[in-house]
Amino acid sequence: MAAERPIDRLLAIMARLRDPQGGCEWDLEQTFATIAPYTVEEAYEVADAIERNDLTDLRDELGDLLFQVVFHARMAQEQDAFDFDDVADAISEKMIRRHPHVFGAEAQRTAAQQTQAWEEIKAKERAGKGQNESLLDDLPASLPALTRAVKLSRRAATVGFVWPTIGEVVAKLDEEVRELKVEIAADDRDKARAELGDVLFVVANIARTLDIDPEDALRATNAKFARRFRHIERELKARGKTPDQSDLAEMDALWDAAKAAEKAAAAE
Numbered sequence: 001m002a003a004e005r006p007i008d009r010l011l012a013i014m015a016r017l018r019d020p021q022g023g024c025e026w027d028l029e030q031t032f033a034t035i036a037p038y039t040v041e042e043a044y045e046v047a048d049a050i051e052r053n054d055l056t057d058l059r060d061e062l063g064d065l066l067f068q069v070v071f072h073a074r075m076a077q078e079q080d081a082f083d084f085d086d087v088a089d090a091i092s093e094k095m096i097r098r099h100p101h102v103f104g105a106e107a108q109r110t111a112a113q114q115t116q117a118w119e120e121i122k123a124k125e126r127a128g129k130g131q132n133e134s135l136l137d138d139l140p141a142s143l144p145a146l147t148r149a150v151k152l153s154r155r156a157a158t159v160g161f162v163w164p165t166i167g168e169v170v171a172k173l174d175e176e177v178r179e180l181k182v183e184i185a186a187d188d189r190d191k192a193r194a195e196l197g198d199v200l201f202v203v204a205n206i207a208r209t210l211d212i213d214p215e216d217a218l219r220a221t222n223a224k225f226a227r228r229f230r231h232i233e234r235e236l237k238a239r240g241k242t243p244d245q246s247d248l249a250e251m252d253a254l255w256d257a258a259k260a261a262e263k264a265a266a267a268e
Contacts, residue, residue, distance in 0.1 A: 010067070011084055014074045032075060039068040051219060097121065119158050135159065146214045149204035157208070166209050173202045231258035 004012070017027040042065040049058040073084040098121050100106040101114070109117060126138055135155045139148060156162065163169045180195040207214035232254045236246055243251065 010070055011074075014067075014070045018074055018078065030071070030075070032072060035068065035071055035075075039065075039072070042068050047219075051223070119155070144215060146200065146204050146207075146218070149201050150208045150214060153201075153205045153208050163205070163209075166206070169202065169206050169209055173199065173206065176202050228255055228258040231255075
């Protein structure tokens with residue numbers, strides 16, 4: 001096995017795990033549906049390693065994600081549907097097809113031109129598959145909601161269904177927040193839920209307009225919140241307290257101290 005390519009070794013390991021004669025019982029019990037959550041989880045762990053700029057961890061997480069692809073491909077092969085080589089061939093053909101300025105005779109494109117051309121090529125591919133009833137046909141409902149909102153609004157923008165300026169999008173956000181406040185004041189949770197969804201959809205539109213990934217922005221804010229809350233916990237521990245033995249005023253002061261320390265460190 002030492003002379004094998006690493007991918008061939010991995011494929012052989014996967015086949016052995018799924019072998020009904022002496023394979024792993026857990027692996028044998030799995031289906032596309034049961035493995036799918038692990039696939040999503042591994043993709044998030046890849047993103048987390050990138051966020052932390054941990055290249056050693058990124059290598060390992062990419063391996064975990066590759067194993068998910070191999071797992072799905074092996075199950076499909078067992079059903080005579082497709083195998084790993086078919087997966088690799090399909091993505092290779094797609095990349096060549098979607099980059100005619102690199103692999104074909106078309107002129108070089110800027111990044112912005114490639115983004116537009118990419119959507120146009122995808123539209124042709126959807127039409128070829130009979131997915132032409134709606135521009136939105138191939139956007140999976142299982143995507144994270146904020147990510148799907150960006151993709152929905154980006155797809156609609158390709159045919160001009162878009163606010164012309166960022167100022168108009170922000171004004172729409174103000175409008176939706178006002179409507180949310182009305183339903184909160186009325187104590188109508190169902191309507192408040194709907195209005196909150198509208199607020200988040202407009203936030204996703206702002207992200208698209210600014211070319212910011214809202215999931216990435218929120219991950220950064222989540223990390224910031226966790227970092228500052230841990231500071232609160234450490235400071236309270238030094239005072240012989242836990243958060244539930246403190247009060248909002250004390251914790252808020254510690255939060256402000258953590259925030260000021262971060263700003264000072266960033267200015268150095």
